[in-house]
Amino acid sequence: MDRTPYQLPFGRDRVPAWRCPVCEIGHLTLDQKALLVRETTPSRKDRKHPDWEPDWIRYVFACTFVCSNASCKEPIACSGYGAVDIVEYEDDDHGWIQAGEDRFTPQYFSPSLILMDIPGKCPATARIHFEESFALFFADPGAALNSARAGLEAVLTHLGIKRFIVSKGKRRPLSLHQRILMLPPKFSSLADLLLAAKWLGNAGSHDGTSPTQADVRVMYDLLEHVLSEIYEGKTKKLKAIAKKVIRKKGPVK
Ligand SMILES: [Zn+2]
Structure with missing residues (x-):
């Protein structure tokens, strides 16, 4: 949008x-x-x-x-x-x-x-964090980034990416970075966008330069594309159409 x-x-x-x-x-x-x-x-x-x-x-x-x-x-x-x-x-x-x-x-x-298009198929567990991010956008960009990052974690959980590993008999949480790298191959093209979103989300949580609304807008740009690819499969649909056109060497009826 x-x-x-x-x-x-x-x-x-x-x-x-x-x-x-x-x-x-x-x-x-x-x-x-x-x-x-x-x-x-x-x-x-x-x-x-x-x-x-x-x-x-x-x-x-x-x-x-x-x-x-x-x-x-x-x-x-x-x-x-x-x-x-x-x-x-x-x-x-x-x-x-x-x-x-x-x-x-x-x-x-x-x-x-x-402030961002959310596909209808996006789970409520993620949507709630994105809406919280919109509520904070104008007053507190850092907190808005934080909520958007929580939404991203919820998307990964919805995709079945595990949140913990058991190491030496102890359950340890996986970092967002580790979880992004565990995405199945069909989403591997999104990894760079997700890692960028992770870095922006981290900027909302840590001390240092205060994030701005411009940073949150970039976060929304990244998430909007990622959500559309995961829940609407736009590129996948277009590629399927392109394949048919190429095979026919012309318009597909
Ligand atoms: Zn109205």
């Missing part, structure tokens, strides 16, 4: 094309009457500073979006931070004019938005 709209803030008159998580058809529209904006205390104190400019303003907000699909109209609650963008535009009478435009960056949606 196209995740570009989920990188953008929204404005009072402009909401990116965020898909309704309930019907998955409509888009979110802002209920103007349900937008509550308050300037933060540090931001109000900053106004006394001699160099103060309007783009120093910081808000917190809460709002409700409504699905544009007439047969859905689901309300979706949202909260987060706001700031002011200074925009310049040319006016016929007054020349160049500067104006402040509020922009709002969500931290939480309830229900959470869907």
Whole structure:
């Protein structure tokens, strides 16, 4: 899916094309009457500073979006931070004019938005972790990576990859890395993508540079492809069609 709209803030008159998580058809529209904006205390104190400019303003907000699909109209609650963008535009009478435009960056949606296509055949044991990852995506990218990694572990368990080995009479857990290498040959082409997902997932669990939303988007790109290959077999289906076309040396009836 196209995740570009989920990188953008929204404005009072402009909401990116965020898909309704309930019907998955409509888009979110802002209920103007349900937008509550308050300037933060540090931001109000900053106004006394001699160099103060309007783009120093910081808000917190809460709002409700409504699905544009007439047969859905689901309300979706949202909260987060706001700031002011200074925009310049040319006016016929007054020349160049500067104006402040509020922009709002969500931290939480309830229900959470869907940020990755999950095939219908994906088991609920994995889906629950992916949905948890979507809920954390905006507020805590590291935790979102962690949940996505847990979803990947659940996919491997669903594929029958064992979680433990018995060594010297003791049961020891297998690492995600070891489990990926145990995938059957029909999935071996996915190993590199899964190992990359593992490294991103590790970045969510360990100290060091804080992961960003961009890292989580890469994780979703990798998982989306892997899930589609495992549960929908797109490449396998295409290869079967290609084989038939080659054999016929032309269109297949
Ligand atoms: Zn809807």
